[in-house]
Amino acid sequence: MTKKVFGVLSLFIVLSMLLTACGGKAAEPQVLRVWIQWGDNPQQIQALFDKYTTETGIKVEVTAPVETDKILPALTGSNPPDVLILSGGDLAKSYYKEGLIDELSPAIKTGNIDMADMYAAPLIQCQQGDLILCLPWGTDAYALFWNKDMFEAAGLDPEKPPSTMEELVEFSDKLTKVSADGKIEQIGFIPNHSWSHSDLYARNFGGFWYSDDGSALTMNSQPMVDAMTWQQQFFTKYGVDNVQSFSSSFGEYGSPDAPFYAGKVAMMVDGEWQTGPNFIPKLKPELNYGVTSFPPPADHPERAGTIVTQGTAVVIPSGAANKDASAKLLAWMMSPAIVAEEFCYNANLSTSKKAAEDPCFKELGPKFQVFVDLMNSSNASAVITTPISLELNDAMGSAEEKILLTGADPQTELDALQSEFESKLVESLK
Amino acid sequence: MENLNSPQNDGERKLPFGIKLPPKVVWTRRTKSDLRTGILFLLPWLIGFVTFTLYPMIVSFYYSFTIYHAKRMPEWVGLQNYKDLLTDEKFWQSLSNTMYMVVIAVPLGLFASFLCAVLLNLKVRGQSFYRVIYFLPSIVPTVAGTILFIWLLNPQVGLVNTMLARIGIDGPNWMADPQWAKPALILLGMWGMGGTIIIYLSGLQDVPVSLIEAAELDGANWFQRLWYITIPMVSPITLFNLITGMIGMFQYFAQAYVISGGDKDHLGQPLGSTLFYSVYLYQNAFQYLKMGYASAMAWILFIIILIFTLLLLKVSDRFTYYAG
Numbered sequence: 001m002t003k004k005v006f007g008v009l010s011l012f013i014v015l016s017m018l019l020t021a022c023g024g025k026a027a028e029p030q031v032l033r034v035w036i037q038w039g040d041n042p043q044q045i046q047a048l049f050d051k052y053t054t055e056t057g058i059k060v061e062v063t064a065p066v067e068t069d070k071i072l073p074a075l076t077g078s079n080p081p082d083v084l085i086l087s088g089g090d091l092a093k094s095y096y097k098e099g100l101i102d103e104l105s106p107a108i109k110t111g112n113i114d115m116a117d118m119y120a121a122p123l124i125q126c127q128q129g130d131l132i133l134c135l136p137w138g139t140d141a142y143a144l145f146w147n148k149d150m151f152e153a154a155g156l157d158p159e160k161p162p163s164t165m166e167e168l169v170e171f172s173d174k175l176t177k178v179s180a181d182g183k184i185e186q187i188g189f190i191p192n193h194s195w196s197h198s199d200l201y202a203r204n205f206g207g208f209w210y211s212d213d214g215s216a217l218t219m220n221s222q223p224m225v226d227a228m229t230w231q232q233q234f235f236t237k238y239g240v241d242n243v244q245s246f247s248s249s250f251g252e253y254g255s256p257d258a259p260f261y262a263g264k265v266a267m268m269v270d271g272e273w274q275t276g277p278n279f280i281p282k283l284k285p286e287l288n289y290g291v292t293s294f295p296p297p298a299d300h301p302e303r304a305g306t307i308v309t310q311g312t313a314v315v316i317p318s319g320a321a322n323k324d325a326s327a328k329l330l331a332w333m334m335s336p337a338i339v340a341e342e343f344c345y346n347a348n349l350s351t352s353k354k355a356a357e358d359p360c361f362k363e364l365g366p367k368f369q370v371f372v373d374l375m376n377s378s379n380a381s382a383v384i385t386t387p388i389s390l391e392l393n394d395a396m397g398s399a400e401e402k403i404l405l406t407g408a409d410p411q412t413e414l415d416a417l418q419s420e421f422e423s424k425l426v427e428s429l430k
Numbered sequence: 431m432e433n434l435n436s437p438q439n440d441g442e443r444k445l446p447f448g449i450k451l452p453p454k455v456v457w458t459r460r461t462k463s464d465l466r467t468g469i470l471f472l473l474p475w476l477i478g479f480v481t482f483t484l485y486p487m488i489v490s491f492y493y494s495f496t497i498y499h500a501k502r503m504p505e506w507v508g509l510q511n512y513k514d515l516l517t518d519e520k521f522w523q524s525l526s527n528t529m530y531m532v533v534i535a536v537p538l539g540l541f542a543s544f545l546c547a548v549l550l551n552l553k554v555r556g557q558s559f560y561r562v563i564y565f566l567p568s569i570v571p572t573v574a575g576t577i578l579f580i581w582l583l584n585p586q587v588g589l590v591n592t593m594l595a596r597i598g599i600d601g602p603n604w605m606a607d608p609q610w611a612k613p614a615l616i617l618l619g620m621w622g623m624g625g626t627i628i629i630y631l632s633g634l635q636d637v638p639v640s641l642i643e644a645a646e647l648d649g650a651n652w653f654q655r656l657w658y659i660t661i662p663m664v665s666p667i668t669l670f671n672l673i674t675g676m677i678g679m680f681q682y683f684a685q686a687y688v689i690s691g692g693d694k695d696h697l698g699q700p701l702g703s704t705l706f707y708s709v710y711l712y713q714n715a716f717q718y719l720k721m722g723y724a725s726a727m728a729w730i731l732f733i734i735i736l737i738f739t740l741l742l743l744k745v746s747d748r749f750t751y752y753a754g
Contacts, residue, residue: 068694069716076500094719099501195695244606249586318501391718393695401701 031059032329035081037071037091038312039064040346048342052332060329075100080317082326083333085137089125089313090389092134097387097428101315102323104132110324111331118334119375121309122351124382128214128429134313135334138348140271141307141371141380142200144168144295148288150175150186150266161267161290164298165204165230168267175266176238184238184246189267191231194253196400197269199308199383201227204296206303209396210384215429217422219396220414228403228410235404244405256283269294272371276347276364291367293374305377311348349375387428392421490725498721511726521727523702524710527612531682531706532738535616536675540668543623547630548656561631568624576688579618580605605689608703615685615704626671633667634660665750673739680735683708707731 039045042064049060063081068091074080075095084101086092095101104126108115113135115123122136148158154174162168172188179185191197202208207223210216218224235243250264251257259265261284274280280287296303314333316326332338334351340358343350347364349371350356356372374380386392399417402408455461469476494511496504515521550561567575582589583604591601602610637660645655661668686704690696694717698705707727715724 069712072500072716072719098499098719241603241607244603245585248584248603248606390694391720394697394713394717397695398698398702401699405701 031061032083032325033081034060034062034083034085034329035066035071035074036062036064036085036312037066037068038087039085044345045342048338051338052329055332056328058325058329072100075317075319078319079321080319082316082320082322083329084315084317086134086313086315088310088383089134089136089385090383090393092126092313092315093128093385093387093389095315096128096131096133100318101133102318102320104135104316104330107316107323107327107330108132108135110327111334113331113334117336117352117354119309119351119353119356119380121307121375121380121382122311122349125310125385126313128386134315135330136309136351137312137314137333137339138343138346139309139311139351139375140273141309141349141374142197142269142271143291143293143307143370143374144267145260145270145274146267146290146292147260147263147265148290150263154266158288159290161292162295164295164301165201166298168295169230169233172234172267173237178238178242182239182242184242186263187238187243187246187265189234190243190247190265191234191269192400192404193259193265193268194270196397198224198227198231198396198400200269200294200306201230203306203308203379203381204294204300204303205230206300208381208384209392210386210425212384214384214386215425217418217425219418219421220411224414225410228400228414231400232403232407232410236407240405240407254279254283258283260289261287272349272368273347275367275371278347281365291370293370293377303379305374306379306381307371307374307377308381308383309349309375310383311351386425388421388424391424392417395421490728493722494725494729496722498719498725500719504722507722511723512730514723515726515730520702520705520710524698524705524707527703527705528680528682528707530612531616532676532679534612535619536672536679538616539620539623539626539675540671542620543626543671544630544664544668546623546627547634548660550627550631551634564627565624568622570622572622572684573688575622576618576685579614579621580689583614583617606700608701611689611700611703615689618685626675629667629671630664633664637663662751666752669742669746669750673742676738676742677735680731680738681708682706683712687712 034049036042036045039062042062045064046062049062053059071084071086071091075084092101096103107113118136119139122139123132126132126134126136144161146161151158151160151171154171156171156174162171168189175186175188176184177186191201199208202223205223205226207218207221209219209221209224211218246264247259250259251262256262260268260270261280275291280289293305293307296306314330316323316330320326336350336352336354336358339350339352339355340360343355344358344360344364347368350358350361356375361368361372395417399408399413403410403413493504495508496506496511498504546564550557550564554560570578583591585591585601585603585606588601588604590604594601604610604614641659641663642655645659650658683706686706686709687697689704690699694713697709697713708731711724711727711731714720714727
């Protein structure tokens with residue numbers, strides 16, 4: 001008899017444990033949960049969201065950073081975060097296709113979010129036709145950094161950065177030093193320094209790998225071929241092995257030994273944060289450098305001031321328990337005061353025009369201001385994203401490696417990508 | 431056809447590959463109650479196994495025939511995922527990278543760890559010190575060890591190339607060179623083979639001294655004793671290390687992930703030379719959200735590992751000697 005009771009009891013305990021594990025949560029949103037895919041400084045972000053608690057009495061719990069592979073199970077499960085901040089619009093597109101996040105029009109309405117205050121360029125990565133799948137929170141843009149001392153040493157005018165892509169190549173040759181045994185000692189420019197910048201080069205050649213509305217793949221279009229060919233010449237000229245071997249001696253990104261800081265690379269494409277308090281001013285305050293927009297090709301001066309923005313994207317999971325509460329928190333996050341506070345602190349660009357006028361951005365200095373001004377450029381655009389972006393980007397990365405490091409023919413490689421992904425894109429947008 | 435219940439069989443039922451089943455049970459009140467108690471003790475593991483291993487396996491088998499949707503029902507596509515894999519260039523690349531590691535790294539690692547174990551089994555002064563030294567790297571966490579190797583193998587400032595330069599060799603670009611990235615990972619693996627060495631060492635110590643002495647009296651030299659006595663005597667251990675090493679290598683992931691710097695854009699670089707099977711599976715599952723496709727990959731890997739293991743067990747009869 002006791003055995004039976006014991007058996008029944010243990011079965012009951014096991015069942016109740018399983019049920020608890022699968023159960024939902026209470027509907028009342030006493031605590032809102034914000035997950036950030038990419039976050040250097042969780043304490044600072046938590047402190048920012050604590051202000052929301054002060055204003056509304058609703059507690060906000062921030063988790064950052066969260067790995068991509070943890071987000072998916074959370075979104076498919078019964079208890080996703082109330083607001084999710086992704087590293088970019090590409091994941092938002094994939095998640096929306098799978099029904100994991102909401103289209104934001106209702107939330108924009110509920111939260112009364114002023115869309116006119118938002119810069120057009122960063123919003124592009126969130127749009128899919130008429131749908132708005134995410135809202136850009138912080139934005140990055142890339143420009144050309146040049147080391148004035150190295151310019152001077154090479155006999156170039158330190159105040160005159162290259163004004164065309166052709167001139168950049170010329171300058172780079174002058175700035176590259178090779179030792180007697182053929183090893184590179186100093187290099188003028190590495191086109192894919194730190195990571196790929198093909199988006200910026202392609203825009204300067206007048207195109208992108210998607211059509212502007214993201215509905216068609218234009219991978220093997222002339223601007224893409226030109227962008228790859230232009231980059232390839234640096235490797236052909238200086239020697240792939242030499243560049244690779246030289247690059248591997250570089251200090252870590254964001255350390256005082258980073259190659260641009262250490263005078264190993266004379267020109268680089270990098271983002272606005274470099275001018276902010278956590279990078280050059282802190283790591284190499286004595287660095288004598290300038291920043292300007294990346295130059296256009298000589299025959300297209302009208303493309304001056306081209307930037308390609310990309311940045312964090314805020315989404316609301318479709319399984320969020322209280323959509324109104326999520327929408328209100330989203331609206332609060334998008335308010336100019338909060339945007340200014342968060343992105344002045346991190347020295348990233350504001351997505352809100354009003355916030356960009358906050359004096360705190362001016363305090364970041366004239367070099368940061370170069371980026372702020374570029375946000376208003378008529379040639380400001382964004383990385384276009386689609387539901388196949390992540391897979392396509394990886395394939396593109398491989399193709400780019402092949403082109404740059406093995407001297408593969410750009411047209412052939414891009415044709416192959418085009419034929420592989422053309423139909424996948426159409427399929428994914430159905 | 432053998433009669434499984436024939437009296438000569440002693441009630442023992444034979445399965446392929448020499449697996450033996452226990453004799454048939456006669457059900458009494460006692461055995462039934464034993465079974466209940468047994469199952470009850472087994473329950474914690476059983477629940478864990480069913481929930482976290484068996485159920486996911488069955489479901490992944492089903493998913494491998496579907497296009498997975500996170501919120502909607504999976505779409506049945508039959509064998510499409512498997513067919514797509516056959517024409518997927520990256521699938522073949524990842525498989526060939528993985529086979530490279532299995533075929534080269536596993537035997538090389540076995541050979542090297544056996545050699546180390548033999549040396550560590552010699553009776554010399556300070557032997558326990560050497561044993562500690564050789565074992566030490568294997569307690570370094572994979573991530574830390576891999577990062578250490580990234581620095582050791584740095585083409586310009588790394589210790590390895592600096593030493594090579596001293597003797598006049600221009601060292602390769604290691605992790606940045608598609609030809610050298612896998613050999614670099616193999617080196618890393620061999621550095622951390624303390625676990626295999628320990629298993630070999632314990633095996634070596636089980637080799638009966640009487641056999642070795644007898645051979646010695648018969649005039650066998652050191653190499654002959656090793657070749658005719660030690661190696662056959664530790665062959666079950668070789669088989670064990672071979673199978674576990676091979677299975678581990680088929681699932682090679684962490685080191686490849688670490689050398690990408692955790693950056694999804696750098697996974698598999700340079701030129702796809704470190705795109706291993708599990709890495710590509712991970713990409714499909716968690717980056718491209720192609721769970722069905724990834725499940726199909728997982729099942730193909732399962733079958734490959736199964737075939738290899740069975741094959742090894744089958745041929746192992748010829749080179750494995752079980753004393754007693």
